[in-house]
Amino acid sequence: MSKERHVETSAITAGRPEISEDASLNPPIVLSATFHAGGPIGYGRYGNQTWNALETAISELEGGQTLSFSSGMAAISAVFSILPIGAPVVASNQGYSGVMTLLNSFQESGRLEVRFVDVVNTEEVISAMKGAALIWLESPTNPCLDVADLSTLISAAKKLGIGVGVDNTFATPLVQNPLAMGADIVMHSVTKFLSGHSDVLMGSLSTNDPALYKRLHDSRSFNGSIPGPFESWLALRGLRTFPLRFNKAQENAQRLVEKLKAHPQVSRVRYPGFGAVISFEVDGTADETQKVCESSHLIAHATSLGGIESLWERRRRWPMESPTVPEQLIRLSVGCEHVDDIWSDIESALSSI
DSSP states (O other): OOSSSOHHHHHHHTTOOOOOTTOOSSOOOOOOSBOOTTSSOOBTTTOOHHHHHHHHHHHHHHOSEEEEESSHHHHHHHHHHTSOTTEEEEEESSSOHHHHHHHHHHHHHTSEEEEEEOTTOHHHHHHHHTTOSEEEEESSOTTTOOOOOHHHHHHHHHHTTOEEEEEOTTTOTTTOOHHHHTOSEEEEETTTTTTOSSOOOOEEEEESOHHHHHHHHHHHHHHTOOOOHHHHHHHHHHHTTHHHHHHHHHHHHHHHHHHHHTOTTEEEEEOOSSSSEEEEEESSOHHHHHHHHHTOSSSEEOSOOOSSSOEEEEGGGSTTSOTTSOTTEEEEEOOSSOHHHHHHHHHHHHTTO
């Protein structure tokens, strides 16, 4: 990450073409499956100039070198794919359901030995690290928004010679920089806050380790989990306004949290004090909670998060969601609409039960 510029500036300037007479201000969309011999790319599975621009921009925000992938799950899968068969992995017992489902499948097949832990319990996590190959962390966790003591856990892992991967999708580089704390890999679902318009599926991995970068690059190339150039261009365009969007959505979220805490039909509000995602529990049944989500008119009843528009859903509607997540929990991704309009819609939906 640039030492001279703030994240807000780097998001706008990074990844642009070099300045020369009549050079384009924005990178072009390079639509080519192959490239003339003699250069560093050669074939469309190995690289693309439009990806390169996006990867350069994310690297400016997170540090290290960045690889973009066709989705966040493709990025995470690349990390696990380079681990030896049977390698012990430490992971949260409450995190993104897609990752938990993947890890459970690896556990059942013997591909990996997975040690699920409560990431808030620092001593439990450190104890589980002994002999592990990797610890995979989310902080805040999805969807319960638990916050791990990242600096302590990363430091402990480094002393034990254990690799550390951090999903930084929720916090973003505006809140924390795990590579600067000593993590080996930082992952993003670029689909979410970085691109921010709910029109792109993409993931990224950033690392300071050149050898690890090469292994992940090879995994992406040989597995074909590459993004398209048009999607890369859209993601980069979205990234230009990422700080503006995130800060506005965070401001809205912080105001909504106080209103939700005071509402009689809300039994619990989960919010770590930063970010644009709120999880709250309805004082009612699972069916009543589902009805709340289906009764909104402004907030979209849809999965995902980090877009410019507000979205919410009852997370346990998904069969693969962790049973540790309460049935009455709604995950609200706060957008950039006027906060009074968002609150009016929440109040109206809550009054439906």
